[in-house]
Amino acid sequence: MDGFGFIDGDQPPLPDPGEELFCHVRLARSPRVGTATFQRLMAEYGTAERALEALPHRVSRSGKADYCPAPKDRIEEEIARASAAGARPLLLGHPGYPARLAEIDDAPPILWALGDCALAHRPTVALVGARNASALGQRLAANLAKELGAAGQVIVSGMARGIDRAAHMASLETGSIAVLAGGVDVVYPRQNSDLAAALSTRGLLLSEAPMGLQPLARHFPKRNRIIAGLSQATVLIEAAERSGSLITARMALEQGRDVMAVPGNPLDGRAAGCNALIRQGAALIRDAADVLEALDTPIRQTPLRTNGFHDQTGHWMGEEPLPDRLHQMLHDLITTAPVPEDTLIRHLGLPVPQVVTALMDMELAGQIDRHAGGLISRRV
Amino acid sequence: MDGFGFIDGDQPPLPDPGEELFCHVRLARSPRVGTATFQRLMAEYGTAERALEALPHRVSRSGKADYCPAPKDRIEEEIARASAAGARPLLLGHPGYPARLAEIDDAPPILWALGDCALAHRPTVALVGARNASALGQRLAANLAKELGAAGQVIVSGMARGIDRAAHMASLETGSIAVLAGGVDVVYPRQNSDLAAALSTRGLLLSEAPMGLQPLARHFPKRNRIIAGLSQATVLIEAAERSGSLITARMALEQGRDVMAVPGNPLDGRAAGCNALIRQGAALIRDAADVLEALDTPIRQTPLRTNGFHDQTGHWMGEEPLPDRLHQMLHDLITTAPVPEDTLIRHLGLPVPQVVTALMDMELAGQIDRHAGGLISRRV
Structure with a gap:
């Protein structure tokens, strides 16, 4: 007997590590399986293999009969390319995955x-x-990266031109991680090929994208959540209003991480984002000592919103609607403008698992899209 | 009968306005009469004339027999020169004196x-x-001065080169006050003669110095307390560490006024003072709207220290020492390093008026010097 209630001889075979990787990647790459749905399916079915088996049935319950998970050969190719390039997989829920990133x-x-x-x-x-x-x-x-590196901090950035490049170059000796929007074997921008080569040996290149993916504009905000998610704090240096760096800062705040900013002259547009963050409570950073001081005595900003549904009381306020009725209610509530999932849950006042399951069904049915930061919108 | 207890026919003659001005200036210019002592003598004797009469006696009580107030002819000359230059006197305690400045x-x-x-x-x-x-x-x-001027604010600055000049030039139309370290008829620096001419007609030049005084380095910190004291808020734009502007900011904080600062790149030394103030809680200013918002909703910084003795409880903790003994205690406590008066009072734990009187006697005796911000040091 083991703890799961199997009797001797009735135990399932230990998973083949290759098979486990294959199923994990295939589930992650299957249509309509976003990051939130991936985690919920894993929580529900225990392994990627079983989640994959159940996936077509779950989707067909939502009215789509001809659902197919990601094609096997595409997954095999992704793994083979990664292996050939010397890339190793870090799987959520498995050893080796960065602990801080797993929290988001x-x-x-x-x-x-x-x-x-x-x-x-x-x-x-x-x-x-x-x-x-x-x-x-x-x-x-460069000064910040060098001094923080000397103090034992690994620097995380995005391998872009400008600030990112300067930060990576100055932290190659002490520890530098670049999170890429495309595949880890795709150098973007080309000017940073020297940096990419150095990072792939002395540093670390990370990406959630399949090998070979050329990064598109829409990949960068998703990438930014990983930069913030890997890091205990995000420091902004020259970030204009509506810049990608401000998106990273917003995600860090949503993740409950510290955001810090280097100020600049207000007449320099590149200082606008940083100065605005400082006015909102971000620590003003002049040098590495300021960063280390803020890490030691974190003054937490109020998160822009509370993430997730685990904070909700899930109080029950009325008749439990039938699943069809709940789907209709959600359909009416969710527009093309992204709305936080917890706002929906709070608004409905229904048991949290019921709403979460309905949202997962709607995602699998292709009716809604999930966005970074727990936002949901109607698919157009 | 009037409220002061005089009977009809026994009322003192109304003071001659010219005589009142003369005595006020003469008391202020007399040796060992600092700003604090001036106010205490006025509070004690009611008029400058009576305080002047009592002054030699008060000083001789401190052991100096041959004390003389400021020479009459020097005061007559100061008033005559001011009159010739078209300058008008603003006397503390009299109508026309800026109300906010009188508070410090x-x-x-x-x-x-x-x-x-x-x-x-x-x-x-x-x-x-x-x-x-x-x-x-x-x-x-210039942008700040212009926009604040349009919003009805008069700009106060020091007519120096750089920031001061830019602020004055941009606020000539809407209201600009320059506080000078030398006499209001002395243009310093020479490059600002055009600005001085414009301010003397369309704006306002103010100085506590006698007409004709050429400003020396030691006059500028004293001047800065007037800039801060005239203003509901002091905004710093490019102020290095240990700069005169930081002295103005410190004085504004001591006076309980708002301090605000425009940030800059930390690698620009001219931003160091501003960035440090923002880290200490000063409002980060990007434009006039930020200043007006901060004026509307002041976030008071903790004053660096509490000024004056009126806040003290003056609790009495032991035998009341004889005046000589108190003078000796004060003499032992006060070194050449300036120390706040209220620290002395708190340390002694004696009735406040007793300590204040002893300190005034020591000032009149030439044993101690008073500095801006309520600091006291032993005269060397």
Whole structure:
């Protein structure tokens, strides 16, 4: 007898590690399986293999009969390409996956890692900022990266031009992680091929994208959540209003992480995002000592919103609607403008698992899209 | 009978306005009469004339027999020169003196005013900063001055090169006050002669110095307390560590006024003072709207220390020492390093009026010096 109620001789075979990787990647790459659904399916079915078996049935319950998981050959190819490139998989829920990243709501089910995976388990600070950074900004990023590195912090950034490049270059000796929007074997931008080569040996390249994926604009905000999610704090250096760096900062706040910012002259547009964050309570950073001080005595910003549904009381306020009725209610509530999942749950006042299951069904049915930060919108 | 207990026919003659001005200026200019002592003598004797009469006796009680108040001819000359230059006196305790400035502990007993005195009674914001300001900093100062002026605020600054000049030039139309370290008829620096001419007609020049005084380095920190004291808030634009502008900011904090700062790149030394103030809680200013918002909803910084003795409980903890014994105790406590008066009072735990009187005697005896901000040191 074991703890799961199997009698001797009735135990399931131990999973083949290759098979486990294959099913994990295939589930993650299957249509309509976002990061949240991936985690809920895994929680429900225990293994990727069983979740994959149940997936067509779950989708057909939502009215789509001809659902197919991701094609097997595509997954085989992804794994083979990664193996050929020397990339290793970091699987959510398995050893080796960065612990801090696993904490966030929309942790990527898989990361491909090229380089020194041990770096992903050390204390990390993200340094992000403008691609068109000033010389002063790049110098400051380099100073920060070098001094934080000397203090034992691994630097996380996005391998873009400007601030990112300066931060990586200055932390190659002490520990540098680049999170990419495309595959870890795709160098973008081309000007950073020297940096990518250095990071793939002395540092670490991480991406949730399949090998070979050329990054598109829409991949970058998703990538930014990983930069923030890997890091105990995100420091912004020269970030304009509506910049990608501000998205990273917003995600860090949503994840309950510290956000810090280097100020700049208000007449320099590249300082606008940083100055605005400082006014909102982000620590003003002048040098590495300021970062280390803020890490030691974190002044937590109020998160922009509370993430997830585990904080909800799930109080029950009326008749339990039939699943069809609940789907209709959700359909009426969810528009093309993304809305936080917990707002929906609070609004409905129904038991949390019931709403979560209905939302998962709607996602699998292709009716809604999930976005970084727990936002949901109607698919157009 | 009047409220002061005089019977009809026994009333003192109304003071001659010219005589009142003369005595007020003479008391203020007399040796060993600092701003604090001036106010205490006025409070004790009611008029400058009576305080002047009592002054030699008060000083001789401290052991100096041959004390003389300021020479009469020097005061007559100061008043005559001011009159010739068209400057008007603003006397502490009399109508026309700026109400906000009268609130500070070391309010100047007299200000000479050249220009439009009505400006001193309107809402004011001080803009101060580096003489060697960057082009960006000067542009920002001009923008702030112009927009704050349009919003009804009079701009106060110090007519220095750089930030001060930019702030004055941009607020000539809407209201600009320059507080000078030398006499209001002395243009310093020479490069600002055009600005001084414009301010003396369309704006306002103020100084506590006698006419004709050439400013020395030690006059500037004293001048800075007037800039801060005139203003509901002091905004710093490009202020290095250990700069005069930081002295102004410290004085504003000591006076319980708002301090605000425009941030800058930490690698620019001219931003160091501003960034440090923001880290200490000063509002981060990007534009005039930020200043007006902070004026509306002041987030008070904790004053660096509490000023004056009126806040003290003056609890009595032991035998009351004889005056000689108290003088000796004070003599032992006060070194050449300036120490706040209220620290002394708190330390002694004696009745406040007793300590204050002893300190006044020691000042009149030439044993101690008073400095801006309520600091006291032993005279060397």
